[in-house]
Amino acid sequence: MADRLLTAAQVRLDGAIVRYPSLDRPLGPIDLSIAPGEVVALVGASGAGKSTALRLLAGLETPAAGRIERAPDTAAGFVFQSPTLMPWADARTNVALPLELSGVPSAEARQRADAALAAVGLGDRTRARPRQLSGGMAMRVSLARAVVGNPDLLLLDEPFAALDSVTRRGLIEDLHRLWATRALAMVFVTHDVEEAAYLARRVVVLSSADGRVVADIAMPGSLPRPAAWRRDPAYREAVETVADALAASMGVAS
Numbered sequence: 001m002a003d004r005l006l007t008a009a010q011v012r013l014d015g016a017i018v019r020y021p022s023l024d025r026p027l028g029p030i031d032l033s034i035a036p037g038e039v040v041a042l043v044g045a046s047g048a049g050k051s052t053a054l055r056l057l058a059g060l061e062t063p064a065a066g067r068i069e070r071a072p073d074t075a076a077g078f079v080f081q082s083p084t085l086m087p088w089a090d091a092r093t094n095v096a097l098p099l100e101l102s103g104v105p106s107a108e109a110r111q112r113a114d115a116a117l118a119a120v121g122l123g124d125r126t127r128a129r130p131r132q133l134s135g136g137m138a139m140r141v142s143l144a145r146a147v148v149g150n151p152d153l154l155l156l157d158e159p160f161a162a163l164d165s166v167t168r169r170g171l172i173e174d175l176h177r178l179w180a181t182r183a184l185a186m187v188f189v190t191h192d193v194e195e196a197a198y199l200a201r202r203v204v205v206l207s208s209a210d211g212r213v214v215a216d217i218a219m220p221g222s223l224p225r226p227a228a229w230r231r232d233p234a235y236r237e238a239v240e241t242v243a244d245a246l247a248a249s250m251g252v253a254s
Contacts, residue, residue, distance in 0.1 A: 028066065
């Protein structure tokens, strides 16, 4: 059974434990498996270890104990909480940067950057610099940069938290379109249970005490979401189920 689970996983945390000098307790053990093409949201209280789990999945952090296992040749893209764009460079140059750093010829890198920007609705803003972009546009550039290398796994660390609700909804639809066309797995960290239930097929809740997985909840419906899905009783029930699990993880009566 374990071997079958591993071959079905794009990436898996197996009893991963992380220790920080600033914390009097370790985070974990965390057990989490992400299948190819799966869309998963991570929710939990502040300090529960959501960003830590994401960094482990990305290979940006090494656990003190336990294992991280990935399917062969898995490539990951990462979208941070802020766009982290080079302010002096236009959108095309920002998106092409990871390709050029990996040795892709400049002309090809810029062509692929233009295609990635078009995929997130910025095909007409390739020469715009960050100061000429709205917050939502800047985050779309960051998203294009994360997918320009055609990753198997896209990791997003609360990328829409600073944006207004309308812009956030539009960006979630962008993510669903990217998922539908590129068949990549996604792991999305958020504090917003409605966002989690809408975005993902699974919502994983981490304990506020130690970052362990305390709930793993399948979301109803299909991706991309149909029109008016937010008003569907099945969606509203899923939101309440996630909210109750989150409250329980924090020791709060629902």
